[in-house]
Every structure is written in C-alpha cells, then in structure tokens.
Amino acid sequence: MAILEKIRNRSLFLILIIGLALFAFVISDLIGKGDFSALKSSSTIGEVNGETLSVEDFRLKAESTMQNLGPNASTTQAVNMVWEQEVRNTILAQEFEKIGLSIEKDQIINLVKNNPAIAQSPMFQNEAGIFDDAKFIEYIADLKVSSPDAYAQWTMQEDAIIENAKQQTYFNLIKAGLGTTAKEGEWVYRQEADKVDVSFVQLPYSSIADSTLTISDSEIKAYMSKRKDDFKQESMRNIQYVFVEEKASEGDINTVKENITKLLSSSVEFNQDTNSNDTIPGFSTVTNVEDFVNKHSDIAYDSTFVTKKQLPSLQAEDLFALEVGAVYGPYEDNGYFKISKMTAKRPNGSARASHILVAYQGAQNANPSLVRTKEAAKAKIDSLLIEVKKPEVDFATVARENSEDGAASQGGDLGFFQKGDMVKPFADYVFGNGVGSIGVVETDFGYHIVKITEKEDVVQLATIAQEIEASENTINDLFAQATKFEMAATEDYKNFGDIAKGMEMNVLRADNLLAIDEYIVGLGSQRSIVQWAFAKDTKHGNVKRFSVNNGYVIAQLTKKTEEGLAAVKDARPFVEPILIKEKKAELLKKKMEGKSMQDIASANKVEVKTATGLTMKNPLLGDAGREPRVVGTAFALEKNATSGAIEGSNGVYMIQVTNLNIAPKLDSYKTYMANATTLKVNRAGQTVYLALRKAAEVEDNRAMFY
CATH class of the missing domain: 1.20.5 (Single alpha-helices involved in coiled-coils or other helix-helix interfaces)
Structure with missing residues (x-):
C-alpha cells in the first residue's frame, strides 16, 4: 500500500x-x-505570396460549401471550389491593400440594398414594399442576441458582400482606365475593310513524311530551355488497374427470375396452427395487391397513375395494353426482374395546359406591393380572354407579357399534370373540359385564363421488383479472384498485364493524376486510390487492392513524375511535332530558292492557285486553310509584287499580290473604337486575374488534409 x-x-x-x-x-x-516546417504546415493548407491559409478556416468553408452543394457533391469537389476561391480572394486582397482599397462598415447597408435576396425580402420592407434600413439593422441586432449561430452565418455573408464589392470596385477601376485610340479604331476597321487578292503556290508539310525526319533528345532539350515556363509540370502519377465487378452470376440471375415467377401462381403452404395445407393466392389472383407487393418486392408499392411514356420503353406497349386484372412478366428492367399487374385505367387522366395569371391584393403568393383590387383583376382577365380568343393572337406571347407567375417565361405552359397536382378549381376546369378549351378560372392565387392543350390516358400498375444482385457465394468467389490476382501481381509486379490476361481480366490506365484529383477514368470518384498513389511509401510497381462500391480494384503504380521541369521523354510528344514542322519548313523553303511560282509548281506537281477578298480579320486562304502569316504578308506587299518563301500553318507558300483594295478613310472611327473598348472591358476581369494568378507564388497543401 x-x-x-x-x-x-x-x-x-x-x-x-x-x-x-x-x-x-x-x-x-x-x-x-x-x-x-511540418509544424507550420500542419495548420496551414497553403500559402499565397507568403500569406498562409488556415486549415481550420478552410475546413469550415469546405463544410459549408458541401452543405450548399447537396448530397451528390463529393468532399473533393467542395475542397477544390473553396481552394480556388480562397486563392483568388487572397491574391485580390493583397492587390486591394497595395492600392488602399477598402469598404467601410457604413457602406454595407447600401451594398445590402443591391442584393435581391435581402432587399426583396418582405421582412425588411415597409408598408410601401420599400427596403427599410431600420428594420434590417434591428433584425441583425436581435439575431446577435437570440441566435449566435445564425449571426455567425450573417457575418460570413456580410464578409462575402464586402469582398464582392471590393472586387467589383477594383475591376471597375481597371476598366475605367481602358480605352481605344482613333488609330486603334482605324486598325480594327482596316482588318475587316481592306481586302487583297493573291495567286499562290503551296508546298504542304504533308508532302514530307514524318518518318523521314529524326528529332534528337538534345534538340528537344534546347527547345525546352528557351521556353521553360511552358514545360513546368506538377507532381503526377500514372496507374494501371483491373476492376473485379461485384455482379450477379448467370446462376444468380436465373434464381431471381425463378423466385419472382413463382409469385405469379398460387402456392400451398403447411399451416402448423391448423395442421393442414393452406392455398396462398398468387399475384394473378390476390385481392390485397398492396400488401402482396410490399411483402415480396424490393421496391415499395406505388399507386401513382402514369402515362405510356413513363413506362419502361421496351415493355411500354405491352404494359399499357393490359386489361385491368391482367399480369405481365417477368421482365428485366434497370437491374431488376419485375412482374406487373394492371389495377386501374383512367382515360384522359393527364393533361397539359397553359395559363395566364392575374393576381390581386391579398391573393395567395401575390407580391406584397401589389395594389390591384379584385375587381380590377377580373376586368383585366376578361379583357385578356377576349384578346387570346382571337385566331390571329398567340396565347404564349400574351402570357409572357401579362402572366404573373413563374410559367410566364415559358409562355404560360405548365407541362403535363394530373388532377391532384393542381388546386381544385383549376383541376376541375382542365379535367372537365376538352382539348382546345379556353376559359377563366378563379383560385386563391387570382384569376386564370386556362388553355387546355393536350390530354393523355394514364394507368395504375402494381409492380413487384426483385433486384438482380450477386449472391453471397458469388461475392466470395469474386473476392477470392481479386485476392488471387493481387497476390500474383505483387509477387511478379513486372508482369501485371500478362497475369491479368491469363485470368481474363482487362487492364485499364489512368495517367497524369494530380495529388488533389478524385476521379479515375472508368471508376469515378476514388480519392483513396489517388492518395495511395501519392503516398511516400508507395513505390514504382507497387500493387494494392481497394474495395469500391461495386467490387474491387487492384491498382499498380506505373509512373511517378515529380514537380519541376518535364523530362525530355515526357515533353517529346508535344515538342517533336513542332520541331518536325520546323525541319519540313526549312526543306520546303530550299525547294523555292531562286524559283518563280510557276517553276515551283511544275517541279513539285502542284498548281498555282488564287484567293480573293482576303481580310486580316478572316485570313482564310482558300482550300489551304487559315493562314494569318501568309495573308498578313500579302498586305505588306505592293500590287504585282511577289513574296519570298513564307512559313505558314499548313505549308510553305510563295504569293503574288494581284489586287490590293485599301478601303477609304472614315471621318470617324468612333463605332470601331467603342466596339474595341467593349471587348477590352469584357475581358478585363478574367485577363487581369489570370495574370495575377500566374505571377503568384502558391503553395498547395490540400493533399495533406484531403
């Protein structure tokens, strides 16, 4: 003790x-x-020009973005969206600081007024429907006390409003400095107004086979050294993989089909309570269809009435033609075996209509600022009814101009609907009148002019669906197959492909994966595989098995490319065609030295061709294709002058100017100046940011955390 x-x-x-x-x-x-530095990076998701980005702040924003994107979005999607936004905001904030740009707190109300989601909310409007500053300020003050979480959300929204205002001001300042001189306006005019006619001879690059030319590693290296920025690359990985899909075997498929087929007929079961056999009705004869479906189906009973086009396309005709009480199947549809029973038919049970809504003060969903009386609304709807009944009047046009609901932009078209989908007065009119009828209906929303455009029959089918899925035995066999391949490929990693071929598996590739990538060709979202490929412990040739949603992936790392200047072998596919083209150009130029166009054409068995009405804006040289350098040279020559050899996009050319039509000067180039300025202004925001982004030093640590 x-x-x-x-x-x-x-x-x-x-x-x-x-x-x-x-x-x-x-x-x-x-x-x-x-x-x-790992101590620092553990709390930093990245740096932008030396300014750190907090991982905790980043996580909060990523989680918020995930919620906004909805259940179908992946974490990586949200992370990438937030990353790009954070990098952009940080770069621009640094620029704002340099020029002293700020938005003061007392300006926020004015900014809020420009946000429709807030400014048009009834809770912040006065009796006249106008935004009330005092109401908004009071609401935010109450929020701070009553709901700290909601207030925190508001402060984030407030920051976003301020940030957007700064960015808009910044880019507006840049745009304000953009303009176009009269000389530039004249240049724009001449690019489309000046015209030239030429005769030309072309020696196409295709006349020399690529195989006759050799490009050495040293030539590629020399080309790359002059353009290092073009050959900077991120860290990348290549993998190859086989996919063992967890799918039903032929035996599994037959078992599901047999089981669902048995449900069609009555069966006999021994009842221990009565010590006798009971006859259990089958799907064809059962009276309580809903309970029977829910007992035997993987998809719950659905009483919805449907049109023919809503039924499975391959079986639609047969299903729709069934008599009430008749049964169809089994049939295969979308991964299920199904049997269906016709339980009801409803002629003209689905309708399509268009409408024009005229609301009045106090009507449901009416604009709070609306002052129109019910009597005035009735007078207007009656007037419009007379108008739309005229043969020459287009109903859709009148709806777009007068209707006061969301369908106005579609010409009032509401699409197809069934009786229970609409309020009773509206539905009663549509389903109580024939196609082509036009009339007025009053509902809680106001007065409607309704035009019935189409009707369709609908049916109600009870369907038992049993999923076609792999049995436990099949799943075990597939797992054993995947494990066997993994072990063999790990032991003999150099023969991954041969082993797969021997086991009748297909090998697929995914090249140039980036550290923050998520999607793999053929597999979809598989972040864990990308993370494995980039892990420090994963070596070239390593093999690993992954469990995925519908099977197993056995992947092998086939290539590791680190950040920096691309290797010659990696750059070759891009550089070699360029250097081959340059060598071809030199060879073709030599064929033109000291010769006339006709001599060149005769010696190379080509024709001297003509092209007329060429402009600098559209430098299309007949069937030779787009050749801006050749056409530009033509405008630099005098009439009847002949050029030397010109290296073009599709070959080497010699041209002679046969006519040069210089457009007359204009008294003013203001129209061209205005168009050029508009083009500059429209491009300014994106162009400026891309330049800032390219110049920024960005350290990306996303892959450490996601």
Missing part, C-alpha cells in the same frame, strides 16, 4: 516527465529530418 501511495503522489510528476520526453522526441525527429 505504501508503494501505491508513493506512485499516486508522484503521478503528476511522472506524467510531466513522460510528456516532456515525448515532446522532445517529436521535436528531435523533426529537426533530425530537416522537416521542422
């Missing part, structure tokens, strides 16, 4: 000693590895 007491008395001391020892171990490990 004395020993235990001593341990208790010294427990705090021991904990401190152990804690300090562990801390010292971590610090020494970091220093020993030269990785002291």
Whole structure:
C-alpha cells in the first residue's frame, strides 16, 4: 500500500516527465529530418505570396460549401471550389491593400440594398414594399442576441458582400482606365475593310513524311530551355488497374427470375396452427395487391397513375395494353426482374395546359406591393380572354407579357399534370373540359385564363421488383479472384498485364493524376486510390487492392513524375511535332530558292492557285486553310509584287499580290473604337486575374488534409 501511495503522489510528476520526453522526441525527429516546417504546415493548407491559409478556416468553408452543394457533391469537389476561391480572394486582397482599397462598415447597408435576396425580402420592407434600413439593422441586432449561430452565418455573408464589392470596385477601376485610340479604331476597321487578292503556290508539310525526319533528345532539350515556363509540370502519377465487378452470376440471375415467377401462381403452404395445407393466392389472383407487393418486392408499392411514356420503353406497349386484372412478366428492367399487374385505367387522366395569371391584393403568393383590387383583376382577365380568343393572337406571347407567375417565361405552359397536382378549381376546369378549351378560372392565387392543350390516358400498375444482385457465394468467389490476382501481381509486379490476361481480366490506365484529383477514368470518384498513389511509401510497381462500391480494384503504380521541369521523354510528344514542322519548313523553303511560282509548281506537281477578298480579320486562304502569316504578308506587299518563301500553318507558300483594295478613310472611327473598348472591358476581369494568378507564388497543401 505504501508503494501505491508513493506512485499516486508522484503521478503528476511522472506524467510531466513522460510528456516532456515525448515532446522532445517529436521535436528531435523533426529537426533530425530537416522537416521542422511540418509544424507550420500542419495548420496551414497553403500559402499565397507568403500569406498562409488556415486549415481550420478552410475546413469550415469546405463544410459549408458541401452543405450548399447537396448530397451528390463529393468532399473533393467542395475542397477544390473553396481552394480556388480562397486563392483568388487572397491574391485580390493583397492587390486591394497595395492600392488602399477598402469598404467601410457604413457602406454595407447600401451594398445590402443591391442584393435581391435581402432587399426583396418582405421582412425588411415597409408598408410601401420599400427596403427599410431600420428594420434590417434591428433584425441583425436581435439575431446577435437570440441566435449566435445564425449571426455567425450573417457575418460570413456580410464578409462575402464586402469582398464582392471590393472586387467589383477594383475591376471597375481597371476598366475605367481602358480605352481605344482613333488609330486603334482605324486598325480594327482596316482588318475587316481592306481586302487583297493573291495567286499562290503551296508546298504542304504533308508532302514530307514524318518518318523521314529524326528529332534528337538534345534538340528537344534546347527547345525546352528557351521556353521553360511552358514545360513546368506538377507532381503526377500514372496507374494501371483491373476492376473485379461485384455482379450477379448467370446462376444468380436465373434464381431471381425463378423466385419472382413463382409469385405469379398460387402456392400451398403447411399451416402448423391448423395442421393442414393452406392455398396462398398468387399475384394473378390476390385481392390485397398492396400488401402482396410490399411483402415480396424490393421496391415499395406505388399507386401513382402514369402515362405510356413513363413506362419502361421496351415493355411500354405491352404494359399499357393490359386489361385491368391482367399480369405481365417477368421482365428485366434497370437491374431488376419485375412482374406487373394492371389495377386501374383512367382515360384522359393527364393533361397539359397553359395559363395566364392575374393576381390581386391579398391573393395567395401575390407580391406584397401589389395594389390591384379584385375587381380590377377580373376586368383585366376578361379583357385578356377576349384578346387570346382571337385566331390571329398567340396565347404564349400574351402570357409572357401579362402572366404573373413563374410559367410566364415559358409562355404560360405548365407541362403535363394530373388532377391532384393542381388546386381544385383549376383541376376541375382542365379535367372537365376538352382539348382546345379556353376559359377563366378563379383560385386563391387570382384569376386564370386556362388553355387546355393536350390530354393523355394514364394507368395504375402494381409492380413487384426483385433486384438482380450477386449472391453471397458469388461475392466470395469474386473476392477470392481479386485476392488471387493481387497476390500474383505483387509477387511478379513486372508482369501485371500478362497475369491479368491469363485470368481474363482487362487492364485499364489512368495517367497524369494530380495529388488533389478524385476521379479515375472508368471508376469515378476514388480519392483513396489517388492518395495511395501519392503516398511516400508507395513505390514504382507497387500493387494494392481497394474495395469500391461495386467490387474491387487492384491498382499498380506505373509512373511517378515529380514537380519541376518535364523530362525530355515526357515533353517529346508535344515538342517533336513542332520541331518536325520546323525541319519540313526549312526543306520546303530550299525547294523555292531562286524559283518563280510557276517553276515551283511544275517541279513539285502542284498548281498555282488564287484567293480573293482576303481580310486580316478572316485570313482564310482558300482550300489551304487559315493562314494569318501568309495573308498578313500579302498586305505588306505592293500590287504585282511577289513574296519570298513564307512559313505558314499548313505549308510553305510563295504569293503574288494581284489586287490590293485599301478601303477609304472614315471621318470617324468612333463605332470601331467603342466596339474595341467593349471587348477590352469584357475581358478585363478574367485577363487581369489570370495574370495575377500566374505571377503568384502558391503553395498547395490540400493533399495533406484531403
């Protein structure tokens, strides 16, 4: 007991000693590895021009974005969206600071007024329907006290409003400095007004086979050294993989089909309570269809009436033609075996109509600022009814100009609907009158002019659906197959493809994966595979099995490319065609030296061709294609002058100017100046940001956290 007491008395001391020892171990490990910066990066998701981006702040924004995107969005999608936004905001904020641009708190109300979602909310409007500053300020003050979480959301929205205002001001300042001189306006005019006619001879690059030319590694390296920025690359990985799909075997499919077929007929079951056999009705004869479906189907009973086009396309004709009480199937549809029973038919049960709504003060969903009386609304709807009944009047046009609901933009078209989809007065009119009828209906929303445009029959089918899925035995067999391949490929990693071929598996590739990528060709979203490919411990040739939603993936890392200048072998596919084209140009130029156009044509068995009405704006040189350099050269020559060899996009050319039509000067080029300025202004925001982004030093640590 004395020993235990001593341990208790010294427990705090021991904990401190152990804690300090562990801390010292971590610090020494970091220093020993030269990785002291890891302490910093553990809380930093990135840097932009030396300014750090907090991972905690980033996570909150990513989670909020995930919620806004909805359940179908992936974490990586949200992360990438937030990352691009954070980088953009940080770069621009740094620019704002340089020029002293700020938005003061007292300007926020004015900014809020420009936000329709807030300014048009009835809770912030006065009796006249106008935004009330005092109501808004009072609401925010109450929010701060009553709902701190909601207030925090508002402060985030407030920051976004301020940020957007800064960006708009910044880009407006840039746009204000953009203009076009009269000389530039004249140049724009001449690009489309000046015209030239030429005769030309072309020696196409295709006349020399690529195989006759050789490009060395040193030539590619020399080309790259002059254009280093063009060949900077991110860290990338290539993988190859096989996919073992967890799908039903032929035996599984037959079993599901047999089981659902048995449900069609009555069956006999022994009843232990009565010590006798009971006859269980089948789907064809059962009276309580809903209970029978819910007992035997993987998809719950659905009483909805449907049109023929809503039925499975391959079976639609047969299903729609069934008599009430008749059964069809089994049939395969969308991964299920199904049997269906016709339970009801409803002629003209689906209708399509268009309407024009005229609301009045106090009507449901009417604009709070609307002052029109019910009597005035009735007078207007009666007037419009007379108008739309005229043969020459287009109902859709009148609806677009007068209707006061969301369907106005579609010419009042509401699409197809059934009786229960609409309020009773509206539905009663549509389903109580024939196609082509036009009349007035009053509902809680106001007065409607309704035009019935189409009707369709609908049917009600009870359907039992049983999913076609792999049985437990099949799943076990597939797992064994995947494991067998993984073990064989790991042991003999150099023969991954041959092993797959021997096991009748297809090998697929996914090249140039980036560290933050998520999607893999043929597999969809598979973030874990990308993370494995980029892990420090994953070596070239390594193999790993992954469980995915519908099977197994056995992947192999086939290539690691680190950040920096691309290797010659990686750049070759891009550079080699350029250098081959340059060599061809030199060879073709030599064929033209000291020769006339006709001599060149005769020696190379080509024709001297003509092209007329060429402009700098549209430099299309007949069937030779787009050749801006050739056409530009033509405008630099005098009439009847002949050029030397011109290296074009599709070949080497020699041209002679046969006619040069210089358009007359204009008294004013203001129209051209205005168009050019508009073009500059429209491009300014994107162009400026892209330039800032390219010049920025950005450190991206997303892959460490996601």
